[in-house]
Amino acid sequence: MKYNQLGKSSLQISEVGFGCMSLGADDQANAVLIQEAISNGINFFDTADLYDHGNNEISLGKAIATAKREALVIATKVGNQWKADGSGWDWNPSKKYILASVEDSLRRLNTDYIDLYQLHGGTIQDPVDETIEAFEILVQQGKIRYYGISSIRPEVIREYVRKSNIVSVMMQYSLLDRRPEETSFPLLMENNIGVLARGTVAKGLLAGKAAAPYLNYSAKEVAQAAAGISTLSGENRPASQTALRYVLQQPAVTSAILGIRTAAHLSDAVAASAALPLMAAEVAQLNHILPVNKYEQFR
Template sequence: MKKRQLGNSDLFVTELGLGCMSIDTDEKAARYIIDTALDEGINYFDTADLYDFGVNETLVGAALKPVRDKMILATKVGNRWRKDRSGWSWDPSKSYIKEEVKYSLKRLGTDYIDLYQLHGGTIEDPLEETIEAFEELKAEGYIRYYGISSIRPNVIREYVRKSKMVSVMMQYSILDRRPEEEALPLLAEHGISVVTRGPLAKGLLSDRMLEKASEKGYLDYSLEELQEVLPLLKEKIALGRSFTEVALQYNLSNPTVASVITGASSAEQVRSNAAAAMSRALSDEEISFIRKLTKASVYQEHR
């Protein structure tokens, strides 16, 4: 599987990464999914301290231990579970980040994290303090690089201006083209990569297509619009190939995108997504058609 450089770092991630949030909490089942990803050539694994109260990190770390030095391991911080586990609160403070990283390292069974990401963020956060925490962790050798996971333009702009982050994880798909207007060009200009999530738009861009549609529609698409747009995409672009291929290749057509993160609850999903990521790239004509047919939406909030 092809690899792309993550920002200006020396990390080269596979064009498809495994989002580990949806893997089974059963160790044997989780390991099978991760082993399948390894067999498909995937080297980029994304987890978070929030997932399954930290159990996800433990499972991922254990499965990757034999090949740790060859893998890019990413996790996230910022959401603090309440003691009774009834929910979580947001805490981007320096003290919490520097405390929590040690628990993540222990669960992951490693002495360093390749990419440590802020798991959210608002413009009201103490940004300078948060950035200082990441910079200190990097200097201390606990993390190699850091990034943020956010779709808030106002937050992204501030981190671009004030930090040395190498990546931004954000939702991006054919049905959610909001990053194209301002986020992708800004990040490209500063040599910062995008790691995308949600490329299949909750299954709407898979071969199950309208089976996944609801009365509420999707983002600023009504159900009626989805019923019109999706079959046209299938007819004109996905003829002879899976819709998943089209969806992933659309993301990968943008050079600012380093990797597309897809979740998987089965080995079959991993194999299908890997085949899609390694399939034929979209032509300029196909990309142009997709953009004419779909909405070039922009972020309405967090200005």
């Protein structure tokens, strides 16, 4: 497993991260899967207080209880507040809510500190200064080591780059979603901020799922992209791994966060890290399959 430094932090994280959102409700099964991931070199685990009403954090906490905490990088997210009746959630990036929520996440994760605490969204209308102040207080208190944001909005990303000490941005990126390349990737690389990529196989469309419209691309165009991935794949590098290698070979990307729910998912994720890298000519070939899409909103 390859490890990369996350932006300007001191965190060394596996290039394939374990996305815990896909985990089921069986804590014992989750523990077996997570411990196997650790054995295979995955050290970065991403969850959120939103997932399964906090139970996702609890399950992760139980799974890592016997592991060496200092060897793991635990990331979670905050900002979405469940309604009292559990029917949905409201966006709440306030200082008060963040300072209170971290206590709940620490308890559920059964840990004394969170390595990476991320704002789970954000709009340009948020009280950004107040939100940043909350994260800075938590760093000073030692409850979190670093903080970042999860956002695909260029205007929000620019604001946090300008005003805060974020070390990472989690965003969607794949051959079918190259929108971050226009402005976000250059800005983040210039400021030594790591990218945590999600959605690398575009809901499975780049890994064998039947073609369907995706973002601004038609089903026909999606099929063209999938065919391009397939052409460069084979027994030694299945389509899902080719799609992932494409993402990992983007210089701005520090780690790809994969949703892992089964032993087969884990095996594929580990194999992807060891898969043959794409040659420069292969990357260029994929880059020319479709016109690059760009963000149309929140620019």
